[in-house]
Amino acid sequence: MCFKNFFYLEVIWRENSALGKPTNGSSVYGNDYTNWSPDYATDGIVQKNDTEFFHSAFEQFPWIRIDLLEIAPISFIRVYNRKSLELKWKENSALGKPVEGSSIFGNNSADWDPSYATDGLVLNRCPKIFHSNFEPSPWIKVDLMNPLTISFIRVFNRPDVLGERFHDVAVEVTNNSDYIQRGFYKGPAATGETVDILCDYPTIARYVRLRITVGSGNSLHIQELEIYTI
Numbered sequence: 182m183c184f185k186n187f188f189y190l191e192v193i194w195r196e197n198s199a200l201g202k203p204t205n206g207s208s209v210y211g212n213d214y215t216n217w218s219p220d221y222a223t224d225g226i227v228q229k230n231d232t233e234f235f236h237s238a239f240e241q242f243p244w245i246r247i248d249l250l251e252i253a254p255i256s257f258i259r260v261y262n263r264k265s266l267e268l269k270w271k272e273n274s275a276l277g278k279p280v281e282g283s284s285i286f287g288n289n290s291a292d293w294d295p296s297y298a299t300d301g302l303v304l305n306r307c308p309k310i311f312h313s314n315f316e317p318s319p320w321i322k323v324d325l326m327n328p329l330t331i332s333f334i335r336v337f338n339r340p341d342v343l344g345e346r347f348h349d350v351a352v353e354v355t356n357n358s359d360y361i362q363r364g365f366y367k368g369p370a371a372t373g374e375t376v377d378i379l380c381d382y383p384t385i386a387r388y389v390r391l392r393i394t395v396g397s398g399n400s401l402h403i404q405e406l407e408i409y410t411i
């Protein structure tokens with residue numbers, strides 16, 4: 182499955198249909214609704230308080246139920262655990278990780294090294310981005326060091342010119358040497374565009390490769406490559 186960008190992440194993945202909806206719990210700890218009401222789970226507020234979240238009594242199978250007030254397609258459910266504030270899927274696990282390219286333009290690694298794709302810098306200028314030679318299927322590969330569950334890939338495309346060279350990019354993953362495709366971006370991208378590519382679920386892998394798969398005389402340019410994991 183592949184979504185072109187951001188628009189889909191914002192609109193489809195981030196609409197929280199539980200917000201403010203009627204919420205019930207199997208019980209309320211100490212019957213204390215001031216501190217532990219089920220309503221706190223859908224009030225839109227995430228804070229570090231030791232109170233004011235839903236807390237059931239102790240029982241075998243506690244539950245919480247939200248009435249969405251309509252029948253709606255559900256993509257995923259996010260739970261903020263007690264005192265857990267991180268959005269875990271927002272961690273960019275590619276940052277600073279070992280990276281390799283199929284080639285380096287003009288063998289000039291001072292200007293076009295693959296490591297510029299995971300250095301955390303989006304400078305919106307060239308050089309100091311990854312830039313391969315011209316070849317049929319240029320690629321870049323990141324070693325996450327451990328198998329991780331990948332939610333999506335974000336690519337900061339070349340910022341100055343020729344953004345359309347980023348097209349027909351397969352996201353391929355492996356834990357050994359047999360790559361399988363888990364995401365795809367058709368493109369072509371615009372110059373300076375930020376491209377998000379959602380991965381099939383679950384995509385669990387240590388090595389992630391982006392590879393142009395159509396045409397010849399392709400050159401892969403990447404300003405920054407982020408791999409978001411859960």
Ligand SMILES: [Ca+2]
Nearest residue numbers: 297302404405
């Ligand atoms: Ca960079």
